[in-house]
Amino acid sequence: MKRVYGKPDAMTDVPFPYCPGCSHGTIHRLIAEVIDELEIADRAIGITSAGCSVRNWRQFDCDMVMALHGRGPAVATGLKRAQPETVIFTYQGDGDMAAIGTGEIVHAASRCERITVIYVNNGVFGATGGQQAPTTLIGQFSTSYPTGRDPRTSGYPLKMAEMLARVSPESYIARVSIHNVKNIIKAKKAIRQAFLVQIEDRGFGLAEVLAACPTNWRLEPVRCMQKIKSDVIPYYPLGEFSSQSLKAQ
Amino acid sequence: MSKAKGQIAINPARCKGCGLCIWVCPQKSIKTVDEADRRGIRIACCAENAPCTGCGFCYMVCPDTAIAVYKESTTEEPAD
Numbered sequence: 001m002k003r004v005y006g007k008p009d010a011m012t013d014v015p016f017p018y019c020p021g022c023s024h025g026t027i028h029r030l031i032a033e034v035i036d037e038l039e040i041a042d043r044a045i046g047i048t049s050a051g052c053s054v055r056n057w058r059q060f061d062c063d064m065v066m067a068l069h070g071r072g073p074a075v076a077t078g079l080k081r082a083q084p085e086t087v088i089f090t091y092q093g094d095g096d097m098a099a100i101g102t103g104e105i106v107h108a109a110s111r112c113e114r115i116t117v118i119y120v121n122n123g124v125f126g127a128t129g130g131q132q133a134p135t136t137l138i139g140q141f142s143t144s145y146p147t148g149r150d151p152r153t154s155g156y157p158l159k160m161a162e163m164l165a166r167v168s169p170e171s172y173i174a175r176v177s178i179h180n181v182k183n184i185i186k187a188k189k190a191i192r193q194a195f196l197v198q199i200e201d202r203g204f205g206l207a208e209v210l211a212a213c214p215t216n217w218r219l220e221p222v223r224c225m226q227k228i229k230s231d232v233i234p235y236y237p238l239g240e241f242s243s244q245s246l247k248a249q
Numbered sequence: 250m251s252k253a254k255g256q257i258a259i260n261p262a263r264c265k266g267c268g269l270c271i272w273v274c275p276q277k278s279i280k281t282v283d284e285a286d287r288r289g290i291r292i293a294c295c296a297e298n299a300p301c302t303g304c305g306f307c308y309m310v311c312p313d314t315a316i317a318v319y320k321e322s323t324t325e326e327p328a329d
């Protein structure tokens with residue numbers, strides 16, 4: 001029998017440190033598969049963010065740098081400009097990129113910096129115990145707002161992909177989801193494009209991936225996948241938001 | 250034409266028993282083991298007489314990359 005699917009080479013043998021059913025693992029695997037397919041493991045440098053995924057430097061079999069909370073795009077900019085032949089990607093959660101790191105990501109996008117950002121939107125601060133994030137849906141439970149998000153006090157959930165596409169004329173920016181097999185395949189294509197736009201020096205690449213945090217959503221993993229479809233995607237529509245010329249061919 | 254034959258291997262060190270593969274398998278080929286391991290987790294395993302087709306859906310949804318999928322090589326194609 002022939003192995004048709006299995007752990008990609010760009011991923012180490014260290015088991016993931018995440019909770020059962022956590023989407024971080026799925027997204028890590030897609031990134032590792034893309035690194036393998038593009039044959040960039042020897043020149044890729046990943047940047048970890050603060051949050052549950054801070055431990056992912058042990059998961060990827062390529063160079064990794066740890067940035068301060070939210071500062072991934074700034075570190076990525078420095079690395080890429082100093083060594084243009086490298087392929088730089090940041091891995092950032094919504095707490096990291098859409099909260100404390102909003103300044104860094106907006107300016108990196110507006111500079112059309114040749115970097116790739118994998119932005120994981122699970123709607124909560126997972127690592128610190130499920131507090132409300134800028135991306136938490138209206139009415140959604142969180143430990144800091146147990147009665148649900150109220151726009152009168154907390155405003156509206158930030159749509160980062162749409163917002164960044166407005167300020168980044170040379171970019172590939174897409175929102176994808178991993179709630180079923182079809183969408184996982186689409187998510188991988190978007191991650192691949194976000195890398196290619198950097199490698200081909202065409203612009204800034206960002207893939208926003210809608211993800212689940214079963215622990216802080218207080219839901220079983222299967223129910224989380226259903227919730228992404230029923231509750232999350234209606235607010236965060238999937239698709240490509242970059243300027244016309246850079247949409248995936 | 251009979252369906253392709255597949256087989257899966259689940260890495261017990263990576264599986265956390267989240268149940269996504271059981272949910273996604275179109276052939277109902279995966280179940281959980283009866284006994285919890287020393288982490289307290291009932292990991293996934295192949296169901297008896299599993300009619301796995303090697304579609305790879307379980308590999309796709311597994312958040313822990315715990316599953317490898319094998320397929321019988323289809324060298325002898327059925328004549329027309």
Ligand code: SF4
Pocket residue numbers: 017018019021022023024052122126127212213214215216
């Ligand atoms: S707290 Fe949430 S985001 Fe963090 S590892 Fe657990 S499921 Fe994943």
Ligand code: SF4
Pocket residue numbers: 255256257273274275276277278279300301302303304305306307308318
């Ligand atoms: S490869 Fe497909 S048929 Fe086989 S166990 Fe996995 S999901 Fe089921």
